[in-house]
Amino acid sequence: QKEVEQDPGPLSVPEGAIVSLNCTYSNSAFQYFMWYRQYSRKGPELLMYTYSSGNKEDGRFTAQVDKSSKYISLFIRDSQPSDSATYLCANTGGFKTIFGAGTRLFVKA
Amino acid sequence: GAVVSQHPSWVICKSGTSVKIECRSLDFQATTMFWYRQFPKQSLMLMATSNEGSKATYEQGVEKDKFLINHASLTLSTLTVTSAHPEDSSFYICSALYHRQPSYEQYFGPGTRLTVT
Numbered sequence: 001q002k003e004v005e006q007d008p009g010p011l012s013v014p015e016g017a018i019v020s021l022n023c024t025y026s027n028s029a030f031q032y033f034m035w036y037r038q039y040s041r042k043g044p045e046l047l048m049y050t051y052s053s054g055n056k057e058d059g060r061f062t063a064q065v066d067k068s069s070k071y072i073s074l075f076i077r078d079s080q081p082s083d084s085a086t087y088l089c090a091n092t093g094g095f096k097t098i099f100g101a102g103t104r105l106f107v108k109a
Numbered sequence: 110g111a112v113v114s115q116h117p118s119w120v121i122c123k124s125g126t127s128v129k130i131e132c133r134s135l136d137f138q139a140t141t142m143f144w145y146r147q148f149p150k151q152s153l154m155l156m157a158t159s160n161e162g163s164k165a166t167y168e169q170g171v172e173k174d175k176f177l178i179n180h181a182s183l184t185l186s187t188l189t190v191t192s193a194h195p196e197d198s199s200f201y202i203c204s205a206l207y208h209r210q211p212s213y214e215q216y217f218g219p220g221t222r223l224t225v226t
Contacts, residue, residue, distance in 0.1 A: 100152065
């Protein structure tokens with residue numbers, strides 16, 4: 001079992017849709033959770049991070065952590081074509097970060 | 110978010126030559142930096158973790174004599190690919206860690222595309 005599992009997609013949605021991206025993790029000792037967005041041929045951009053469990057909202061993005069089920073989610077409201085990218089979840093504790101494989105998202109105009 | 114720069118953004122070199130890639134943390138002092146490698150449509154593969162003033166810690170399977178990492182200051186880390194071969198062609202990305210409780214934020218550079226001919 002991979003330490004962070006993420007469906008690679010691709011996920012295709014119409015503009016304006018609510019997007020739900022999900023990951024599961026296995027190491028319950030890692031308390032930090034992050035979501036990155038990566039455009040083609042660019043470095044990943046940190047979107048959000050959360051510590052421990054709960055929700056965090058930033059504009060159209062909401063990150064959610066459910067420690068009981070070891071499930072992390074990123075919701076994108078009112079999705080835009082510019083949101084088309086690969087989204088990577090990550091779980092970290094101390095100085096080791098485990099990344100998911102990334103989900104490719106396409107938002108159609 | 111914080112800014113991490115990488116130079117060069119792309120480089121083409123001949124087989125057998127060495128290439129140096131610089132990674133700079135512009136907004137904060139990073140005691141820890143990471144170097145990743147990424148193949149097309151694949152996730153990030155951690156190559157090594159470098160801490161300022163000490164030797165880098167390499168992941169299993171990564172040749173430390175081939176991928177030389179130097180973290181000479183709190184804002185600069187370098188990766189040198191020695192005696193490069195075509196199979197070293199890849200996208201190399203560095204990352205700087207900002208860790209102040211409760212924040213744990215890892216910022217990435219824009220990446221360097223290396224092509225070895």
